[in-house]
Amino acid sequence: MSQSQPKISLENVHKAFGRKVVLDGLSLDVGVGESVVVIGGSGTGKSVMLKCILGLLHADSGSILVDGEQVIGSNTETRERINHKFGMLFQGGALFDSLPVWENVSFGLLAEKRVNRDEAKELAISKLAQVGLVAEVADLSPSELSGGMQKRVGLARAIAADPEVIFFDEPTTGLDPIMADVINDLIVKTTREVGATALSITHDMASARKIADRVAMLYEGKIIWAGPVADIDHSGNEYVDQFINGRAEGPIQMAVRA
Amino acid sequence: MNFLQPIGRMLLTFLATAGRLTLFTADAVSHVFRPPFYLRILGRQMIDIGYYSLPVVGLTAIFAGMVLALQSFTGFSRFSAEGAVANVVVLSITRELGPVLAGLMVAGRIGASLAAEIGTMRVTEQIDALTTLSTNPMKYMVAPRLVAGVVMFPFLVLVADIIGVFGGYLVAVHRLGFNGANYLQQTYDFLAAEDVNSGLVKAAVFGFIVTLMGCYHGYHSRGGAQGVGTATTNAVVSASILILCFDYVLTEMFFTK
Numbered sequence: 001m002s003q004s005q006p007k008i009s010l011e012n013v014h015k016a017f018g019r020k021v022v023l024d025g026l027s028l029d030v031g032v033g034e035s036v037v038v039i040g041g042s043g044t045g046k047s048v049m050l051k052c053i054l055g056l057l058h059a060d061s062g063s064i065l066v067d068g069e070q071v072i073g074s075n076t077e078t079r080e081r082i083n084h085k086f087g088m089l090f091q092g093g094a095l096f097d098s099l100p101v102w103e104n105v106s107f108g109l110l111a112e113k114r115v116n117r118d119e120a121k122e123l124a125i126s127k128l129a130q131v132g133l134v135a136e137v138a139d140l141s142p143s144e145l146s147g148g149m150q151k152r153v154g155l156a157r158a159i160a161a162d163p164e165v166i167f168f169d170e171p172t173t174g175l176d177p178i179m180a181d182v183i184n185d186l187i188v189k190t191t192r193e194v195g196a197t198a199l200s201i202t203h204d205m206a207s208a209r210k211i212a213d214r215v216a217m218l219y220e221g222k223i224i225w226a227g228p229v230a231d232i233d234h235s236g237n238e239y240v241d242q243f244i245n246g247r248a249e250g251p252i253q254m255a256v257r258a
Numbered sequence: 259m260n261f262l263q264p265i266g267r268m269l270l271t272f273l274a275t276a277g278r279l280t281l282f283t284a285d286a287v288s289h290v291f292r293p294p295f296y297l298r299i300l301g302r303q304m305i306d307i308g309y310y311s312l313p314v315v316g317l318t319a320i321f322a323g324m325v326l327a328l329q330s331f332t333g334f335s336r337f338s339a340e341g342a343v344a345n346v347v348v349l350s351i352t353r354e355l356g357p358v359l360a361g362l363m364v365a366g367r368i369g370a371s372l373a374a375e376i377g378t379m380r381v382t383e384q385i386d387a388l389t390t391l392s393t394n395p396m397k398y399m400v401a402p403r404l405v406a407g408v409v410m411f412p413f414l415v416l417v418a419d420i421i422g423v424f425g426g427y428l429v430a431v432h433r434l435g436f437n438g439a440n441y442l443q444q445t446y447d448f449l450a451a452e453d454v455n456s457g458l459v460k461a462a463v464f465g466f467i468v469t470l471m472g473c474y475h476g477y478h479s480r481g482g483a484q485g486v487g488t489a490t491t492n493a494v495v496s497a498s499i500l501i502l503c504f505d506y507v508l509t510e511m512f513f514t515k
């Protein structure tokens with residue numbers, strides 16, 4: 001961790017849906033230009049955590065600071081200003097199916113009027129090339145793409161406006177191993193070279209090892225371990241050990257009955 | 259005292275919904291007047307609501323006019339007042355049947371499709387994605403649709419008025435043996451601007467109701483395909499009821515001065 005102010009700082013964040021507590025005092029810092037990967041079982045609240053940072057869900061209590069500015073309870077203007085800094089890859093893609101692929105990719109740029117429509121299309125095609133999609137894809141509708149292609153279009157959209165902070169919700173899920181590695185390289189490139197801050201979620205340990213500077217594990221609504229990626233194999237935490245080795249036996253009990 | 263519980267719960271649910279709807283409406287309307295304006299989307303919605311509803315509205319109106327001529331003829335012949343057919347047709351169509359029938363038909367068509375479209379965008383996180391792409395979903399999704407509804411409904415009702423009167427003419431002249439020129443002259447003499455105008459004001463209100471209900475129910479839908487289905491049903495039902503309700507209120511306002 002650097003000494004300067006963290007880019008994103010979550011402090012004791014709580015979030016419950018009715019009686020179901022999802023985040024229970026979560027604290028996590030992400031430094032400027034750092035790439036943090038959050039791991040954790042399915043349904044532990046990783047996506048909810050991202051949505052709280054983005055203001056799509058309202059955390060019940062705690063503090064979420066972006067460049068020192070409070071997100072929780074902020075007004076719409078502050079919210080919109082902060083969101084300008086963000087790019088987000090949604091777990092399900094969340095592509096606009098009423099628009100062709102290229103308009104999806106350049107949507108944020110067009111919304112901010114940073115480019116005209118001709119430039120937007122060119123830019124979209126170059127972003128699509130970065131995620132391994134050919135130019136012909138640009139004119140298709142999202143519903144004509146395979147799941148993995150949709151994911152990559154979502155990725156292209158997330159990075160198109162060169163955001164300061166990028167959130168990746170399971171960027172490599174649903175991709176073949178080779179394409180997954182291409183995407184890993186792309187994420188590394190956007191963060192290390194362009195200097196963007198990244199907060200990613202993944203179940204894919206190979207991907208986590210490649211893209212993370214730091215790894216944090218979410219369990220029962222809290223970050224139970226966080227440390228440099230080099231330390232995950234000897235974290236000394238049996239939960240982390242069980243998770244990264246994918247063992248059914250261990251302290252984490254899955255709610256299944258034989 | 260247990261029987262009071264469900265009543266209280268229903269009242270609370272009702273108040274909560276009314277509050278949420280009021281806030282939604284105020285928010286949506288405020289975005290209509292503040293830039294940026296999405297003219298491309300507005301244009302597409304105007305074509306969808308106005309142009310593509312024409313067949314539905316036209317068919318409804320022509321049969322309404324036809325049956326009205328037939329009914330009033332058989333009804334009035336008991337009092338030897340068959341001559342009033344033209345008057346009844348033009349008055350009923352412009353004041354009531356044009357706006358209400360067109361409103362209800364388009365409520366089914368547009369209310370349902372808006373709720374399904376926006377509801378699907380909600381449950382597939384497309385609305386969340388808009389927010390992360392510097393776009394306010396109320397401004398981008400809801401405001402243009404409300405404007406398109408308010409602008410295009412009066413146009414549709416005007417078309418319905420003309421086609422409805424024409425339907426009445428067809429039956430009167432070809433089935434009931436009226437003289438065509440006389441029928442038209444009578445219609446024209448009896449037609450007052452106020453009747454048409456009141457119908458068009460009603461239409462604008464109905465357009466607002468239909469698009470608002472479609473957007474509101476879509477926007478607040480949750481829980482996958484089933485949630486979207488519920489939202490669609492609720493949008494059509496609530497829009498239809500509100501149309502009939504406001505039809506009465508507006509008629510009171512216009513004609514009981």
Ligand SMILES: Nc1ncnc2c1ncn2[C@@H]1O[C@H](COP(=O)(O)OP(=O)(O)OP(=O)(O)O)[C@@H](O)[C@H]1O
Nearest residue numbers: 017020022040041042043044045046047048049091
């Ligand atoms: N809008 C919502 N309403 C109610 N409960 C919700 C909502 N969103 C999420 N949850 C609940 O919160 C919990 C965490 O969900 P979340 O989507 O964050 O999981 P996740 O960690 O991202 O899992 P996965 O790895 O499978 O994507 C789940 O149990 C889910 O049921």
Ligand SMILES: [Mg+2]
Nearest residue numbers: 046047091169
């Ligand atoms: Mg998730």
